[in-house]
Structures are given as structure tokens and as C-alpha cells.
Amino acid sequence: xxxxxxxxxxxxxxxxxxxxxxxxxxxxxxxxxxxxxxxxxxxxxxxxxxxxxxxxxxxxxxxxxxxxxxxxxxxxxxxxxxxxxxxxxxxxxxxxxxxxxxxxxxxxxxxxxxxxxxxxxxxxxxxxxxxxxxxxxxxxxxxxxxxxxxxxxxxxxxxxxxxxxxxxxxxxxxxxxxxxxxxxxxxxxxxxxxxxxxxxxxxxxxxxxxxxxxxxxxxxxxxxxxxxxxxxxxxxxxxxxxxxxxxxxxxxxxxxxxxxxxxxxxxxxxxxxxxxxxxxxxxxxxxxxxxxxxxxxxxxxxxxxxxxxxxxxxxxxxxxxxxxxxxxxxxxxxxxxxxxxxxxxxxxxxxxxxxxxxxxxxxxxxxxxxxxxxxxxxxxxxxxxxxxxxxxxxxxxxxxxxxxxxxxxxxxxxxxxxxxxxxxxxxxxxxxxxxxxxxxxxxxxxxxxxxxxxxxxxxxxxxxxxxxxxxxxxxxxxxxxxxxxxxxxxxxx
Numbered sequence: 001x002x003x004x005x006x007x008x009x010x011x012x013x014x015x016x017x018x019x020x021x022x023x024x025x026x027x028x029x030x031x032x033x034x035x036x037x038x039x040x041x042x043x044x045x046x047x048x049x050x051x052x053x054x055x056x057x058x059x060x061x062x063x064x065x066x067x068x069x070x071x072x073x074x075x076x077x078x079x080x081x082x083x084x085x086x087x088x089x090x091x092x093x094x095x096x097x098x099x100x101x102x103x104x105x106x107x108x109x110x111x112x113x114x115x116x117x118x119x120x121x122x123x124x125x126x127x128x129x130x131x132x133x134x135x136x137x138x139x140x141x142x143x144x145x146x147x148x149x150x151x152x153x154x155x156x157x158x159x160x161x162x163x164x165x166x167x168x169x170x171x172x173x174x175x176x177x178x179x180x181x182x183x184x185x186x187x188x189x190x191x192x193x194x195x196x197x198x199x200x201x202x203x204x205x206x207x208x209x210x211x212x213x214x215x216x217x218x219x220x221x222x223x224x225x226x227x228x229x230x231x232x233x234x235x236x237x238x239x240x241x242x243x244x245x246x247x248x249x250x251x252x253x254x255x256x257x258x259x260x261x262x263x264x265x266x267x268x269x270x271x272x273x274x275x276x277x278x279x280x281x282x283x284x285x286x287x288x289x290x291x292x293x294x295x296x297x298x299x300x301x302x303x304x305x306x307x308x309x310x311x312x313x314x315x316x317x318x319x320x321x322x323x324x325x326x327x328x329x330x331x332x333x334x335x336x337x338x339x340x341x342x343x344x345x346x347x348x349x350x351x352x353x354x355x356x357x358x359x360x361x362x363x364x365x366x367x368x369x370x371x372x373x374x375x376x377x378x379x380x381x382x383x384x385x386x387x388x389x390x391x392x393x394x395x396x397x398x399x400x401x402x403x404x405x406x407x408x409x410x411x412x413x414x415x416x417x418x419x420x421x422x423x424x425x426x427x428x429x430x431x432x433x434x435x436x437x438x439x440x441x442x443x444x445x446x447x448x449x450x451x452x453x454x455x456x457x458x459x460x461x462x463x464x465x466x467x468x469x470x471x472x473x474x475x476x477x478x479x480x481x482x483x484x485x486x487x488x489x490x491x492x493x
Contacts, residue, residue, distance in 0.1 A: 017150060021141045024214045026157045027135060027206045028098055032128070033161030034199040035105050038169045040281050041304045043067065044289050045173065049191065050114040057428040058368030060286045062114065067282040069118050070125025074410035077129030082403015087481065089216045090137045098210070099203045101128035106200055109192040124408070133407035135386035136398045140217035144466065147390075148332075150324035151383035157378065158318060163312030166471030169195045170305030255392050257401060262464045265457070266388035271409040272453045273340065273385060275416035276446050277378045280347065282417045283424050283442050284308075284371065287351070295354065295439035296426050297363065310368040311375035318376055323383050331465050332391075336384040337454045343377035346370055351440045375478060391464050418444060 039046070045167040047062040048054060054062065085093040104124035111117040135154065142150035172195035175182035187194065257263035285304055290296025299307075326335035393401045420442040427433050427441050436444060 010280050013463060017146050017153075018121065018141050020213060021215050021217065022138070022150065022153060024206075025094075025137055026153060028094060028210065029134060029154060030157035030161050031098060031102065031199055031203040031206055032134075033158035033197075034165045034202065035102050036158075037165035038195060038199065039066075039105070039108075040169075041166045041285050041308055042173055042195075043282065044286050046109075046117075046192065047114075049282050050111065050117055056290065058425060059289075060283070060421040060428065061418075062424030063286050064282055064418030064425075065367045066108075066121060067278060067421070068414045068418045069121040070128065070358030071278075071410035071413040073125030073127075074129040075116045075407045075414070077123040078128040078132065078403040078410060079400065080403070081129050081133065082400040082406070085133050085136070085218070085403075086398070086400055090133050090140070091210070091214050091216045092215075093120055093133050094137065095210050097127050097129070098207050099200075101125075102196075102200045103312070105114045106196050109196050109227075110190045129403070129406055129410070132402045132409075136390060136402050137217045139386065139390035139398075140219065141215075147387060148322070148327040148383075151378075151386045152319045152387065155319050155379040155383050158313045159315030159319065159375075161312075161384065162315070162375065163309045165199075166305035166308040168198060170300075170302035171195075204245045216482070257397060258404075261459070262388075262461050263401075265460050266385070266392045266464070267405040267408050269336075269453055269457055269460075270385045270389060270405055271412040271441050272449065273378065273381055274409045275412035276343070276347075276450055276453075277374075277382075278413045279417040279420040279442070279446055280374060281308075282421050284350075286421060286424060287439060288367065290439075297352070297367070303364075306363070307368045307371055311372035314372050314376050315379050319379055319383070323380055326380070327384070332384050332387050333457060333460045333462075333464060336381050336388075337457045339381040339384075339454075340450050340457065341454035343374060343381065344447040344454060346356050346373045346377065347443050347447035347450060351443045388460070388464055391466065416449075 043063045044059045047059050077235040081093050101124045104120045107120040138150045138154050139147055160481045175193040175194050288297045288299045291298050350370040353363040357363055389402055389405055424442045425437050
């Protein structure tokens, strides 16, 4: 590690960022983040609303299902939207998934049964699977010198959403019980309806702005009307995504990329990091609402919302400065290993507030600080993950490759969070459990998983630090000149 660092050359400083497409993409991401974080502090309460009379110690099981079912839909939607973005461009695919998932989430909050809520969460994941294309879009509108800052900016709207969404969710949930003016039959029947209207309206406004102002980023489609490209969006929808020969070639090339160290590791590391984060934000609210006998703190939705919102300002202050600095000094690989290793350590100490202090206020401060650190380290590492994925493949395969990575990530997120919440529910039912088989267990296992991922990432090839050279461009030029194109290399890594 240190011998590599000694010979590492700093990357050049960032140059200009194309702010119009970047700001629109950030607006899209804010809507996505709000929809994600509005549900997190309300999960245990929503479970109790959907399943009246459910024992508190069983809430973890059902919260895990609600948290993981979107990724079941994403397993299907990821490759589909990835291939679609390679065919018709990134912009229409991003716009397609902007509003529909929010409407599905709205349905979850008014669902008459737990099973219907699960079905709507699955649909939300299917149509929201194109969110992975956002990182591809950012990588394509930025150059080598601006991509680190661009990826760090991509986390900022999630940080803003994390400040706003839990507070809005806590304040506007069950409004009939809190505000006399909102004590209506509709608000009593659907106690969580009001808090989800904001992301729906914001998504509709963003959709209009994106339609008129957002440029296309796909290198083969922006400003070019090649004979092989559809001339309109309607025409593209009538055509198959790929011809039979193109499907075979694309599949062969994708398998070739996944058979390389960089291609495979980028996907698996992305999946591991995402599943750790999703499991944490699933277990954390279930844990803190329990009583002291079960290791919890009996927090209300509002208090939990404030704790979860505390990490937003820290991310806003840290990400734009720290991410580019670490990348320049250490490179993408080494900085990722450092960030995820620290994430693992914080996960270990998160459930230790009760052992460290007896003062209730100090415990709340400790919870807020550890939650904040988990979110900051995750956000920094997640921005580097987007670089890994886009540096591993040529632009012609980025959409389908990132879609495939989204599917593999969805598999991890479908398994790890419900496993973690199920373990938490299991230990909560034990009589007088002791460490490690108590409420520490899921946090400790997630910490071990993070430390393992950090150690494994040190084996990423050095070539992942720079963008993939585009052999497809040379191949296209050969074909235009009537020459026999050279064999397409799977990957130079």
C-alpha cells in the first residue's frame, strides 16, 4: 500500500464542469433521495400501520421486507434500462424513471394491506432501476479531471434530501394527531399521505425542466444521427433494443468485461457497499424505537428523523472538498479502501452508546455522531464506486454494464438487509441475550463485511484509475473506410 503511495502521481486539478446538465441531474437525484429517506424513519411505524397488532419485536422482519422488495424489481429493471439507455440515450431513460417510482411510493403509503405495499415497492424498484444511469451520465458529461468532483456532487442532493426528508416525514406523518387544522377523515385514514406529496410534485417539476434543458450524454448519440441510430424516440421504441447479432456481440463483450479483474470487482464492491448501507438504514430505525430492555431508546419518529437528518450538513460540507482531495492524493482505489475500512469500524461502535455513557442526552448525541459518520464514509466511497464502474468498460457497453451492476447490487440488497433485520428481530426475542448474540450482532456483521470489502479493493488493477480506452471508436472508423475491423478486445485491464 505505502510503496504504491510513494510512487503515486497526483492527478491534475479539476477544470470546468458543465453546470447545466450537472445541476439538472442533481435535481433528479434530490427527488430520488427524498423518496428514499422519507421512508427510512417511518419503516417501523408503517409496518405497525399495515399489520395492526404486530409485536414490536417482530417489526424487524417486516421492515426488512419493505426495505428489500424494491431491489427485487431492480433485478429485472436494471439490465432492461441499461440496454435501453445504450439504444436511445441516457436522458429519456433518466426521465422515464423520475416520476413513476414516486407514484408507486405514494401507493405504498395508502396501501390497504402489507402484501399490496410489497407489490408497489417491487414496482418502485423496477422503474427506479434506471437511477444507476445517473452515474453513467455524470461520467460522460465530465472529463478525466472533473469526474471526481462530479461524482462527489452526485452525493450532495442525497445529503440535502437526508436533511429534509426525515424531518418532513417526522413532522407530517400522522398530521391529524398533531395539527388540528389537518384533523380530517382523509388524514386519519391515510396518516402518511401528506409527507409523500412533496417528492411527487418535485419530480413532476423536474421532469418538465429536464425535457427542455437536459442534453444527451451518450457519446454515440449526442448531436449525431448515424444511420444505425433511430431518428426519433417513437421510432426507437418500435425497434428492438438490439438485433440478434448485436445481442450476441453485446453479451459476449459484457461477459468479457465481467471476466476481467476490474470489471468483476467494480460490480461486486458496488453491490457490497450498497447492501451494507441499505441494511444499516433498515436496522437502525427498528433498533432505536425498541425499549431499553431490548437495547433500544424508545425514540419517536420525529426524534429519529432529526438524528437521521444530522448527517446531511456534514455530507454537504465534506464531500465537495474531501473527495477530490483524497482522489488527488491517494487515487480512487486507495481512498475507497480507506473510506470503507473506516465505515466498518464505525459500524462496530454504533450500538455501543449504552455501554459508553448513562446520560440520555449523551447517548442521543453519540447516536447522531455515529450515524453521521456512517453516512459520510458511505457517501464518499459511493462516489468512487461510480468511477470504478464507468472506467471498467467502453461507452458502448456502459449502459448495459451499469444496468447489470444494478441488478447484481439489487440481489445483494434483496438478501443482506432482510437478513440483518431478521437477525436483529431474532436476537430481540431472546431472553437476556449477551454479546455477540444481542442487538450488536447485525452491526458487527456489517462492520466485518465492510472491512473485508476494503481489504479486497486493494487488489483492483491500477488501470481503473483512468477512463477505458475506446476500441469501439477505432472499430467504427475501420468499418467506415471499408476495412475489416479488428477483433474487439474485452478489456485492457
